[in-house]
Amino acid sequence: MRFYTNSKIANIILFLTLLFSLYKLAPKDFSSKNEPVKRRFNVAQSNREATAKLDLVEKELSKSSDLAVLQQPNVEAIEELQWWQNMTFDPEIVTKHCHYNLDIRHWAPGKNLKACCPPNTSTLIRSGNWEGNLQSIVFNSLFPLVSPNAAFIDIGGLIGVYTLSAARLGRKVFTFEPFWTFEYIKSALIVNGLTDKVYLYKVALLDSTHCAILTTPDKGPEFGRMVVKEDRNCSNLHKQVKVAILDQLLPTFRREKIQQAVIKIDIEGSEAKAILGGSKLLQEIDIPFIQMEVDKTLKKLNENGTQEKKLVEKFLEMMKQLNYVASPMSKDWKTKRLNMEDVSHWPADVLWHKKSAF
Structure with missing residues (x-):
């Protein structure tokens, strides 16, 4: 042992x-x-x-009603289209549909522009421009009140008449058009040598980046009356359009050192949603003027109990909080005010402007 x-x-x-x-x-x-x-x-x-x-x-x-604004934006849609000028274009549009002279003598005397027009655009061909009275207010009355470096945001570019004039006047332009008329804007920029002035996005702007589809009217001409509608189930793949929010411009504005901009928006009743999707942009960037078509948007206030009505009410409240007032889109906009408590008698087009804009 x-x-x-x-x-x-x-x-x-x-x-x-x-x-x-x-x-x-x-x-x-x-x-x-x-x-x-x-x-x-x-x-x-x-x-x-x-x-x-x-x-x-x-x-x-x-x-949360704020989720649409606060969620992480889907930047892929915009980044994918930032370099649109490297994409191919339709030579048939350029050769057959870009010979119309735009009448811009009232705000750009001595300058000229060619428009690319789809078939049946008789109003533009007959008058020489589209919404010339509204463009005159934007370019003659509003542009002189902002910085020479202020950008122009065209939401609902259609065929680009506002975009072309703003670019010809030397502004940096950001244009959104989700429909087939995008190709006509692109062709017009090429024909007029303005590709270096314009960021062109083939996306629809809403209050969040959910799925959306393109719809056209049951009756009457399709041109100029196309509408984007939500498709929460993402079921109609063949009709879907790309969707972004306005706040997604902030990275570009910061990089380009853009501190001020003027907005024009006409998107057939989706205006409130698009502006709600830009709440951060409106707070960070000086946006003294917003030209907006409001008739279809304000009609949604009559739809009691609907989500659409709540969104319009939220939009109007946000504009008040951001110190915007509304005036008719007319030459005497400085002296006329619209009643924010009763929007039922508002005209089809209004001008939102900051109380300190002039």
């Missing part, structure tokens, strides 16, 4: 203590067959509880 001295016994005890400590620190394989059933049940239960809490948070967030 071997006998151990006290020192040897102490060393053995120390060694066993270290082994036990290492065992306690070692990671456990809870998937092992030797794992107690109770422990497996507790881990699974904890995972289920954590998942349930996350689901509850997401459900509550989805109820």
Whole structure:
């Protein structure tokens, strides 16, 4: 029999203590067959509880009316189209539909522009321009009141008459047009040598980046009356259009050091949604003037209990909070005010302007 001295016994005890400590620190394989059933049940239960809490948070967030503005924007739509000038263009449009002279002598004397017009655009061909009276107010009355470096945002470019004039006047322009007329704007920019002045986006602007589809009127001409409608289920893939929010311009404005802009918006009843999607832009960038077609938007206030009515009410409240007032889109806009508490008698086109704009 071997006998151990006290020192040897102490060393053995120390060694066993270290082994036990290492065992306690070692990671456990809870998937092992030797794992107690109770422990497996507790881990699974904890995972289920954590998942349930996350689901509850997401459900509550989805109820928030501000979620559309606060969610992470889908910048892919805009980034994909920023370099549109590298894309191919339709030579048939350029050769057959871009020979119309735009009448811009009232705000750009001595300058000339060619418009690219789809078939059946008789109003433009007959009068020499489109909404010439409104353009005159924008370019003769509003532009002199802003910085020479102020940009122009054209939401609902159609065939680009506002875009072309603003670019010819030396402004940096940001144009949004989700429909097939996008090709006519693109061709007109090429013909007039203005591709370096315009960011052209083939996207629709709404209050969030959910799916949307293109609809056309049941009766009457399609041109100029195309509408974007939400498609929450993303089910009509063949009619879908790309959607962005106005706030997605902020990275570009910051990079280009743009501090001021004028907005023109005419998108067949979706104006409130588009501006709501630009709440951050309106707070960070000086936007002293917004020309807006409002007749179709304000009609939604008669749709009691609908989400559309709530969005228009939210839009009007936001404009008040941002210190905007409204005037008729006319030459005497400086002296006339529209009643913000009763919009039922507003004209079809209004001018939103900051109280400190002049």
